[in-house]
Amino acid sequence: MATKVSPKGMTRRQLLARATVAGASFVVGSGFVAARNAAWATELTAISPTAFATLVQMARDIYPHDKIEDQYYVIAVKGYDTAETAPEIAMGVSALDAAARGKGFASYLYTSWEDDRVRILRGMEESPFFQKVRGGLVTGLYNQKAIWPVFGYEGESYSKGGYINRGFDDIDWL
Amino acid sequence: MVAKFELSDDSVVVIIGTGAGGGVLANELAQKGVKVVALEAGGRYLPEDYINDEWDSFGQLAWTEPRTTSGDWRVSKDFSGLPAWIVKAVGGTSIHWAGASLRFQEHEFKAKTHYGDVDGANLLDWPIDPAELAPYYDKAEAKLGVTRTGGRPGLPGSNNFKVLEKGAKALGYKEVNTGHMAINSVEYDDRMACQQTGFCFQGCKWGAKWSSAYTDIPRGEATGNLEVRDHSHVARIVHDDKGRASGVEYFDQDGNLQMQKAKIVCVAGNSIESPRVLLNSHSSMFPDGLANSSGQVGRNYMRHTTGSVYGVFDKPVRMWRGTTMAGIIRDESRHDPSRGFVGGYELETLSLGLPFMAAFLDPGSWGREFTSALDDYENMAGMWIVGEDMPQETNRITLNHGVKDAYGLPVANVNYTDHPNDRAMRDHAYARGKAIYEAVGATRTLPTPPYPSTHNLGTNRMSERPRDGVVNMHGQAHDVPNLFVSDGSQFTTGASENPTLTIVALAIRQADFISNEMSKGNI
Ligand SMILES: Cc1cc2nc3c(=O)[nH]c(=O)nc-3n(C[C@H](O)[C@H](O)[C@H](O)COP(=O)(O)OP(=O)(O)OC[C@H]3O[C@@H](n4cnc5c(N)ncnc54)[C@H](O)[C@@H]3O)c2cc1C
Numbered sequence: 265m266a267t268k269v270s271p272k273g274m275t276r277r278q279l280l281a282r283a284t285v286a287g288a289s290f291v292v293g294s295g296f297v298a299a300r301n302a303a304w305a306t307e308l309t310a311i312s313p314t315a316f317a318t319l320v321q322m323a324r325d326i327y328p329h330d331k332i333e334d335q336y337y338v339i340a341v342k343g344y345d346t347a348e349t350a351p352e353i354a355m356g357v358s359a360l361d362a363a364a365r366g367k368g369f370a371s372y373l374y375t376s377w378e379d380d381r382v383r384i385l386r387g388m389e390e391s392p393f394f395q396k397v398r399g400g401l402v403t404g405l406y407n408q409k410a411i412w413p414v415f416g417y418e419g420e421s422y423s424k425g426g427y428i429n430r431g432f433d434d435i436d437w438l
Numbered sequence: 439m440v441a442k443f444e445l446s447d448d449s450v451v452v453i454i455g456t457g458a459g460g461g462v463l464a465n466e467l468a469q470k471g472v473k474v475v476a477l478e479a480g481g482r483y484l485p486e487d488y489i490n491d492e493w494d495s496f497g498q499l500a501w502t503e504p505r506t507t508s509g510d511w512r513v514s515k516d517f518s519g520l521p522a523w524i525v526k527a528v529g530g531t532s533i534h535w536a537g538a539s540l541r542f543q544e545h546e547f548k549a550k551t552h553y554g555d556v557d558g559a560n561l562l563d564w565p566i567d568p569a570e571l572a573p574y575y576d577k578a579e580a581k582l583g584v585t586r587t588g589g590r591p592g593l594p595g596s597n598n599f600k601v602l603e604k605g606a607k608a609l610g611y612k613e614v615n616t617g618h619m620a621i622n623s624v625e626y627d628d629r630m631a632c633q634q635t636g637f638c639f640q641g642c643k644w645g646a647k648w649s650s651a652y653t654d655i656p657r658g659e660a661t662g663n664l665e666v667r668d669h670s671h672v673a674r675i676v677h678d679d680k681g682r683a684s685g686v687e688y689f690d691q692d693g694n695l696q697m698q699k700a701k702i703v704c705v706a707g708n709s710i711e712s713p714r715v716l717l718n719s720h721s722s723m724f725p726d727g728l729a730n731s732s733g734q735v736g737r738n739y740m741r742h743t744t745g746s747v748y749g750v751f752d753k754p755v756r757m758w759r760g761t762t763m764a765g766i767i768r769d770e771s772r773h774d775p776s777r778g779f780v781g782g783y784e785l786e787t788l789s790l791g792l793p794f795m796a797a798f799l800d801p802g803s804w805g806r807e808f809t810s811a812l813d814d815y816e817n818m819a820g821m822w823i824v825g826e827d828m829p830q831e832t833n834r835i836t837l838n839h840g841v842k843d844a845y846g847l848p849v850a851n852v853n854y855t856d857h858p859n860d861r862a863m864r865d866h867a868y869a870r871g872k873a874i875y876e877a878v879g880a881t882r883t884l885p886t887p888p889y890p891s892t893h894n895l896g897t898n899r900m901s902e903r904p905r906d907g908v909v910n911m912h913g914q915a916h917d918v919p920n921l922f923v924s925d926g927s928q929f930t931t932g933a934s935e936n937p938t939l940t941i942v943a944l945a946i947r948q949a950d951f952i953s954n955e956m957s958k959g960n961i
């Protein structure tokens with residue numbers, strides 16, 4: 265489905281122009297995946313762009329946080345883009361697509377509604393592929409310091425002198 | 439002047455492990471002029487090295503060598519390779535611990551007498567008179583600088599505590615305060631007061647919390663009687679033809695097998711590694727492992743009946759700010775079988791940072807039910823249940839010959855299944871926790887399953903009669919007079935309190951016993 269043009273040396277705009285569309289929110293080209301609104305794009309080395317886009321969608325469906333942008337889910341699963349893991353991911357994504365087709369959808373990415381996708385995932389949550397992706401996300405997603413502010417979490421505090429003068433007991437609504 | 443002893447020096451006491459038990463014993467003996475070699479598998483880390491980041495700190499300090507699990511506890515499914523959260527470093531788990539320091543109650547030392555026969559439980563009374571231990575508790579509290587004891591003031595209440603306190607009072611609980619904590623509320627013993635950084639589990643960068651890593655160990659070394667060898671992983675204890683311990687074989691930092699001769703050997707590797715070392719020390723004279731004629735080595739593994747309750751509110755709590763565990767409700771720690779179980783439990787404040795919360799809130803779960811809870815992280819308050827679990831013979835540490843560590847030694851398998859009493863207690867505690875937070879207006883409460891064990895107890899237990907346990911009232915092996923157990927594995931029962939104050943009190947007491955026996959020429 266993808267064109268045979270290498271994305272190397274092209275601008276993001278050119279990249280997007282060359283892309284073929286997959287699913288609702290991703291632009292998939294040869295060797296890269298991008299957000300529809302061009303908020304982010306990532307180059308891939310081993311994994312197919314469609315498989316990677318599927319993985320990103322799956323990551324969001326597993327741990328959906330509406331205030332967290334896709335780019336953080338991309339970072340969370342980017343580690344699978346290696347020659348070593350790509351075949352396993354490809355197989356997992358095929359199984360996911362097969363499960364989607366079994367429910368009457370063209371593929372996982374072309375399953376428009378979250379509810380339907382979650383139902384597909386529920387059907388395979390015991391599989392090693394699902395468990396691997398979910399388990400990896402626990403640290404891959406939540407250990408990204410950049411998303412901590414979304415949850416209010418303040419992280420390291422020693423360098424700021426702790427909270428002794430910064431609100432450890434400031435609750436005012438009790 | 440740090441001591442250096444020869445491998446061939448057979449006049450030394452060799453201590454295996456330098457945590458709460460081993461670290462204190464090493465210093466106490468050194469202060470009395472006894473020569474000590476302490477062998478520690480981990481490296482050295484001091485407050486300046488500790489990291490205010492949950493996973494990075496875990497990577498720095500935790501024992502991550504392989505272990506396996508079995509039994510129907512949920513940890514075995516969720517964290518099959520990580521049954522326990524234990525530190526591997528000079529100072530041991532006293533680097534990670536939260537500092538809650540409570541004395542056991544009198545009836546808890548006599549569990550069998552007070553609880554009677556409980557089906558499936560291997561209950562026994564401690565062979566210690568609580569009155570005899572009391573002065574050692576005084577010494578332990580002074581050493582650790584425990585707040586609300588010895589005239590030391592309590593810590594100030596954090597946001598998380600204030601929520602707990604208000605809910606507890608609304609339910610009529612009376613014994614509610616900021617705890618007995620080995621955390622300085624004011625400067626004490628050359629350590630500064632708590633700065634409320636909120637990373638107590640990651641090692642206190644201010645040194646406000648007691649840890650043997652930067653108190654007992656350096657003080658022991660300063661006497662010139664203590665040599666601590668880090669990166670020294672003990673493989674086995676060897677004995678002479680009379681069946682007395684004669685030395686300890688260990689792998690040094692370069693992976694070479696060494697043998698340190700010993701007059702006395704003390705095992706303090708925490709309740710999974712201590713029985714593993716004894717079992718791995720089997721010989722033709724002791725085919726089932728050292729000190730194991732009773733078959734009790736590794737059995738009666740206890741981990742406390744635990745669980746957490748998190749309450750979600752419509753406004754911020756920011757529970758991560760301030761001390762992790764300075765808050766307690768003690769009313770439920772009484773023995774009152776009318777609640778449907780024997781023994782009792784404490785409720786203590788607890789907070790996890792976002793990364794650990796994601797990992798431990800409901801391991802394995804996913805989807806919006808899970809993420810909507812995390813979305814309210816800022817508005818959460820948390821508490822931890824610590825209750826007495828029943829010793830069971832089948833809950834035990836065994837050698838897993840199918841899995842070997844980096845040195846080729848069989849690893850420990852941890853088998854644990856809740857006793858019906860444990861389940862009844864946990865359900866009771868969950869319901870009370872929920873009611874406490876609802877009384878303050880929680881819009882949602884979440885029961886969280888037990889984490890990998892932080893309290894590991896009972897696997898070399900004290901008993902009056904040799905056939906019922908592994909060591910006597912001094913922690914001295916029934917079978918081998920110059921072999922001691924010096925950590926929580928000597929606990930006969932677990933009580934409802936966090937264990938470390940008792941581990942420390944027993945270590946101080948054991949140091950008295952060992953040095954007296956040595957000077958009398960008895961060992
Ligand atoms: C997160 C957390 C919070 C806690 N909070 C509290 C609390 O608030 N209150 C409380 O009372 N308790 C608390 N605890 C429990 C407390 O840390 C332990 O009870 C205590 O540290 C146990 O002391 P120990 O001497 O038995 O073992 P440890 O302190 O674990 O020390 C054992 C040492 O032995 C070493 N070792 C093991 N095997 C070998 C070997 N073969 N060769 C050489 N060395 C070896 C280990 O590396 C380790 O350093 C907490 C624990 C954790 C993890």
Ligand code: SF4
Nearest residue numbers: 632633635636638642
């Ligand atoms: S909250 Fe207090 S005791 Fe805990 S790490 Fe910070 S300074 Fe140390």
